[in-house]
Amino acid sequence: MNYDEFAADLPADRTIEFTTVEKMEETFREWGVEQPMRQLGNGSFRSALAVQSTKQADLFSDRYSTAISVYLEPPPGNVGFLFPRSASGQFVTNGEDVGNDKLVALSDGSGADIVVPALAGSETIIVPEARFIEMAGVLCPMAVLPEVTSIFEGDCAQLHALRKAVADLVAQPESDVQDKDVANVIAQTIGWMGDSRCQSRPKYLSVNQARVRVARLAQEYIEAHYSEAVHVEDLCRVTGVGVRTLQRCFREYFNLTVSDYLKTVRLDSARRELVAAHPTETSVTRIAMRNGCTHLGRFSVEFRERFGQSPKETLAMQAGNR
Secondary structure, three states: OOHHHHOOOOOOOOOEEEOOHHHHHHHHHHOOOEOOEEEOOOOOOOEEEEEEEOOOOEEEEEEEOOOEEEEEEOOOOEEEEEEEEEOOOOOEEOOEEOOOOEEEEEOOOOOEEEEEOOOEEEEEEEEEHHHHHHHHHHHOHHHOOOOOOEEEEOOHHHHHHHHHHHHHHHHOOHHHOOHHHHHHHHHHHHHHHHHHHHHOOOEEOOOOHHHHHHHHHHHHHHHHHOOOOOOHHHHHHHHOOOHHHHHHHHHHHHOOOHHHHHHHHHHHHHHHHHHHOOOOOOOHHHHHHHOOOOOHHHHHHHHHHHHOOOHHHHHHHHHHHO
């Protein structure tokens, strides 16, 4: 399966196409959704997004051509339900591989660090918290969300049917979508969550607080110091753990090694600068050095492998687009 086949179920007339993570971040930010992203896989980035906004909820379908990491948090006052979709069956959320057979629930104020391979995406429902509480109180009090991101397991066939129902609503013309249909999907999701809780307790994705603390402290240090020399000893000092514990916690949580994450941050930051710069005002060398990429030959090779074009081509292309 290729990307075009994977994204073929999105409505052609209302799908937004993206070729950079920056544009996709910007679009979500305009909608009040925090979704910082980084490209992890090699090659040109492609993504497709379709949205259906209703009085009951906002519904999203997205597809990605290459591996990405993303932090997803619903807008304030809302809760979110994410139905993973992955061609490979892998979908890592806060260090937990939820695959295609679990529901990720985000309460107001909670978020999720997601790492997925190529040909992955999701269907997502964003519901005002007050509306969810009202519906859950009537339909299934057992479906009340915890205060942290959690996953729910239950009947896989029903879950897949719910995901398809969300995708079908997103694909319909706006004039054809009825409030009762959206409310029905939300109600069925609440009922499925209630059944899930009766069968087994939901798993809280941040339950391993030690792993979360180590991984996020290391991430924060890398994000703040990636333009400098970052040594594993620095990360051990910041996190208060040994090398093996650091590496294990980080990989389990982000599905990436520390060194791979550091390289990704540097390449991503350099690309963002190249996109925003003008060749008469700066150079590839200056931007590379500013972002901690001191081996220029290696930087050029890794940049081309990651983004499908050389740093010079990226800089020249942006100048031509002005």
